[in-house]
Amino acid sequence: MEKQSLEPTFAKLRPLGHAERYSATRSDLGIYLNVALTARYKTSGKVAVKPALFHALTTLIAKHPILSTIPWATETTKPYFVRLPTLDLDHVVSFFEDDANEEWRDFVDKVLEKEHNTPFESRAGTSLLPFWRLSVINHLNILDTFTLIFVFHHSLMDTQSAHSFHQELEEYMHRYSGQDLPVNTVICPSTTLLPPLEEMCNLSISDSFHLSQSTYHEPSPESWTGAPQSTPVKTRFRSIWLTEKDTRVLRNSSMRNKCSVTATLQALLAHSIFAALPSQYTILQGDCAVSLRRFLPQPIEATSLGCYVGSLSVVYHRKPTFDWDDAFHTKKAIRETLAMEGRDMPVGYLSSISDMRSWMREKLTKKRAAAFELSNIGTGLNAKPGGDGSHFRIESMLFSQSSSACSAAIKISVITGPDGNIALGFSW
Known part of the structure; x- marks a missing residue:
């Protein structure tokens, strides 16, 4: 993020929570930049598209104050959010055409790879x-x-929030009649931000868990963890879209073997x-990433935008063929983690770290712990506004x-997706 003097027009909001501070710090250091949720639309x-989209975005910005805030002072030990006074949608939304000679999924993959290598900046010219x-x-x-x-x-x-964002965006675009002239510059709301995760969820950690997180354990030579942790990061990305038949086979096989799709995918x-x-x-x-939203009280709702996610780890051993025992083992680990309702999770350990930048820099050059990470946000957006006439x-x-x-x-x-088919995005 560009470092500039804090303008008087910026409203200083609450401090970043522990998970928010973690994400802001690693982005600031170039360790991890961003997330994306992509939707392919059918239109009548x-x-x-542009006026309907701008109308929908204006409505969403007024409803969700997090959309008009940015993390500030991320180079310090006490970062906080500030509110932008206005948003120019012409600088937030870009429009372009694909390559007619290239399959659309391949083209989207290339765009996403570029996006995942592009950091956020707080200013473009005077905007x-x-x-x-x-x-x-x-x-x-x-x-x-x-x-x-x-x-x-x-x-x-988190990505559950982005899922909700897309669902609301689809609904508000559908409602647009074309009579209300959308504006390009949106005045940001003064609504209070939702509280951070740790103020709504018990993220306590035991002494043994604290010790396991605070001590570096060199992976064994038999454990593959990829290249050591280092910067700069150059993201590569490719997607795999399962057919309707493949998705059905995966779901039915999981159900028949009394496993969730997430547990089956993790083992596969x-x-x-x-x-x-x-x-x-x-x-x-x-x-494996897990949503903690189910444990959160009001004011968190299904459509709330915020960062409410935790994680767990599962160890696998090489076998000659796929073994459903690995899927059962994964399902058990997920169930036991969720039963803790946020306790003894890495996200809870973040409260113990006073200097996030130094802590993350110490990780660099060391071996990773995990070979892969699965984040499955499941199924949603099944109800289509206006049905086939939308x-x-x-x-x-x-x-x-x-x-x-x-x-x-x-x-x-x-x-x-709403079509019932599973899509997988691979980043490395």
């Missing part, structure tokens, strides 16, 4: 910028469709990575994120 062609942005891609070979890429800073929200990924590695590697650690309807979705210098070597981001 009867309503122009102040939020820590989120949108790209609208018009597909030349696919009539009546466009792709909308929402890129955001992880200190502002471990087996697939083993298959690509030399036989000397017999151990893999797989991390002017704007999301058909499919893709979840992606930057690679990181200080976590798993491979990140796999998973979402099931």
Whole structure:
């Protein structure tokens, strides 16, 4: 983020919470930059995209104050949020066409790879910028469709929040009648920010868990963890879109074996990575992100935007073929972690770190702990505003994120779109 003197027009808001501070610091150090949630829309062609989108964004900015705030003083031990006075949507949203000679998914992958290597800045010329942005891609070979890429800073929200953002955006675009003239410059609301995670959830940690987090354990030679933690980070990205048949087989197999799709995917990924590695590697650690939103009281609701996520780790051992026992083991680990309702999680350990920058810099050059990380935000957006008669309807979705210098070597981001098909985004 650009370092500039704090302007008098900026309103100083609350301090960053521990998870927010973690995300702001690693972004500031170039360790991990951003997250994206992408939606491909079907449109009736009867309503122009830009005015409908700007109308929807104006409504969302008025409803969610986090969309007009940015983390500030991230180079210090006491960062805080500030509110931008206005947002110029012409500087937040970009419009362009794809390459008619390239398959649309390949083109979107290239755009996402570029986005995940582009940090957020607080200013473009004289315009102040939020820590989120949108790209609208018009597909030349696919009539009546466009792709909308929402890129955001992880200190502002988690991917469940981005999912809600897309759902509301679809709804407000559908409601746009074309009669109200949307504005390009939006005056930001003065609404109070929602409290950070630790003020709403018990993130206490035991002495033994504190010791496990504060002590560096060198991975064994049999454990593959990719390259050592280092900067600069150059994200590579590719997506895999499962067909309707493949998605159905995965779901049915998971149900038949009494496993969740997340647990099955985690075990499948471990087996697939083993298959690509030399036989000397017999151990893999797989991390798994879990939403803590279910444990949070009011004022947190389904549509609240914020960062409410934790994580867990599972160790896998090489086997000659895929073994459902690994999926059961993963399901058990997820169930036991959720039963703790936020206690003894890495996100809770963050409260013990006074100097986040020094702590993260100490990780650099050391071996990673995890080979891969799975983040599955599941299924959503099934209810389509206006049904088949909607002017704007999301058909499919893709979840992606930057690679990181200080976590798993491979990140796999998973979402099931309104079409019922699973998409996987691989970052490394």
